[in-house]
Amino acid sequence: MDVADPGTGCSVPGHQARPGTLLDRMLEDIDTCAIAVNDDGVIVAVNSAAQTLLARDAKDLLGQDSHDLLHRDSHGNTVPRTSCRMRRALLTRSTAHDDIGWFSCGDGALIRLSWLVTPYALTPGVNGALVLMYEFRPEETHHSGEATTTALTELDRLALLAETTTRLTSTLDVNEALHRLAALTVPRLADWAVFDLLTERDEVRRVLVMEHKDGTLVERGDLQGPMPPVAEESPMPLSRALRGAASSLAGPSTYQGPPDSGIAVEQRRLFTETGMHSAAIAPIRGLRDVLGALTLGRSQRQDAFTGADLPLLEDLTRRAGLALDNARLYQRQRKVAETMQRHLLPQLPMVPGLEMTARYVPAPHASSVGGDWYDAFALAPDAHALVIGDVVGHDLDAAAGMAQVRNMLRAFAWSRPEAAPSAVVTQLDEAVRHIVEVPMATMILARLALGDDKLWRLCWTNAGHPPPLLITHDGRAHYLDDASGILLGTGVTRPRPDTDIVLPPEATLVLYTDGLIEAPRRSIDHGLSRLRRHAASLxxxxxxxxxxxLLDEVRPRDNDDDVAMLAVRIPRPA
Known part of the structure; x- marks a missing residue:
């Protein structure tokens, strides 16, 4: 990411900030000096308020060690690292603050500021911290009649906004983001949190209602569900918020008159069911559209929301809007990629007497597509090819390469229906090295044929792939670990072996990819043993x-890989 104009929030090149300018926009929405640092304390993003307060352009801040560049004692000397509370908070991933700190400005001045450090996820899985600095002001006493018994101090407000930014930007799941925001606001600001979202068809759905009850957060599913359409002319607070108007206050009396829309009827029900005596309602805006609205309500607390609470609520919903926008974009891309992957995979043939089925599960993260595939097709009236394979990679390139390899394999196998599987795979390996832009791939090609004795025979070759698993009807399971050869794409020429066996009646043959058995902190032998044991029991x-x-019980929960599986069950003899 290139350094942007110094007048805007910007991120340092070469560091893993959130793709695009989401991190920059998040920081720019904080109206005080905000600096994001990685886990080494190096500045990776700043907002314009930081540049103004510290009298330093972005180019003078980005890529610098925040401690060495900025933190000083009252005499202007660099604070020793061993006694720096800010650095200790960064290393321990904890939250710390102080009302007094001294910092060096670009013009040589020494400025006294209050500061807050809190953990911050630069991207999911990439840790860092958010540093906020602001001029210390003693807590103000309100005399306007709008003061409440639960008013937040400036430090409390900044800490809540910083935590909201961190929690919302570290997930790409819409439902998870809403639950996190509810947990941040209830019971800190309210007793109830209600989220109404607009769908892509401009329909309204009350997707989450959370209540603080007996010290815990409780989801009220009975209050969730579809809502009436947005009333275009309604002056009621929720209808206005869903049209993108400014935030406003509401209470039971707001909806006591004749309802002007279906939404007004639902709002009256909401206040009745929850016992809320006061609510603040704000729109959740994305970059281009209104995404929905957040209602915070109070029922147990005696103090009512006032106009002084609305700016904080709008700050929260602005951050929620950016996070939801990003999550929705990710989910749309994921859905498109998964649809493409499924269209690349074939329909299985109908083979008289045989049962055959397949499964494909996309990776839970990343681009959700990859190079795993299965295939089955006829070679002759009583002979079929079975294929399982995995092209290296977990992206669109891997999926495209997989489609090329699969189609070439089909052509080679169909043109030589009587050839041994090893001969077909050898021909494919040669083509992969010269035609297809695939780095490497593993696969099994098997020929399943019905003999004159009415028994099914399997002949296969294995190009560096996890071995097939054969399970008999009485629960004995073992791997077919013969016929193992080198994977495709290495450039090494070696003879490829074939092995053939007679498959027992009512046996089940399972071909699978490594996503079913591999996990980051477990050996491959552990995964193979787990698969064999569960398959035998089923x-x-x-x-x-x-x-x-088998998928539900065997697939590792912490594995970020897609899974393809092809299973065949041999019939009883006629």
Missing amino acids: AHRPLESFCDS
Whole structure:
């Protein structure tokens, strides 16, 4: 990411900030000096308020060690690292603040500021911290009649906004983001949090209602669900918020008159069911559209919301809007990628007497597409090819490469229906090295044929892939670890072996990719043993149930890889 104009928030090149300018926009929405640092204390993003307060352009801040560049004692000397509370908070990933700190400005001046450091996720899985600095002001006493017994100090407000930024930008799941915001605001600001979102068809849905009850947060599913359409002319607070108007206050009396819309009817029900005596309602705006509205309500607390509470609520919903925009974009991209991947995978043939089914599960993160595939197609009336494979990578390039390899394999196998699987894979390997832009791939090609004795025979070759698993009807399971050869794309020429066996009646053959058995902190042997044990226990299940249960029980929860699986069940002899 290039350094942007110094007059705006900007991120340092070469560091893992959130893609695009989301991190910059998040910081720019903070109306005090805000600096994001990585876990080494290096400045990766700043907002314009920081540049103004510290009299330093972005180019003078980005990429610098925040401690060495800025932090001083009252005499202007660099604070020793061993005694620096700010640096200790960064290293321990904790939140710390102080009302008095001295910092060096670009013009040589020494400025006294209050500061706050809190953990901050630069991207999901990439840790850092957010540093806020502001001129210390003693807590103000309000005499305007708008004071409340729960007014937040400036430090409390900044800490809440910083925590909101961190929590919301560290997830790409809309539902998770809403639950996190509810937990941040209830019971700190209110007893209830209500989220109404607009769908892509401009329909309204009350997606989350959270209540603080007996010391815990409780989700009220009975108050959630579809809502009436937005009333275009209604002056009622929620209708105005869903049209993008400014935030406003509401109470039971707001909706006591004749309702002007279906939304007004639902709002009257909400106040009745929850017992809220006061509410603040603000729009959740994305970059281009209104995404919904947040209602914070008070029922147990005696103090009512006032106009003084609305700026903070708008700050929160502005951050929520950016996070939801990003999450929705990610989910749309993920859906498109997953749809493309599924269209690349084939429909299985109908083979008289055989049961055959397949599963594909996309990676839970990343681009959600990859190079895993399965295939099955006829070679002759009583012979079919079975394929499982994995092209290196987890992106669109891997998926495109997978489609090329699969189509070439089909062509080679169909043109030589009587050839041994090893001969077909050898031909494919040669083509992969010269035609397809695929770094490497593993695969199994098997020929399943019905003999004159009415028994099914399997002949296969394995190009560096996890071995097939054969499970008999009485629950014995073992791996077919013969016929192992080198993977595709290495450039090494070696003979590829074939092996053939007779498959027992009612046995189940499982071909799978490594996403089913591999996990970051476990050995491959552990995964293979787990798969064999669970498959044996499920041998009596119908094939569809067998596959579903196997995926659910065996696939590691912490594995960020896609899974392809092909299963065949041999019939009883006629």
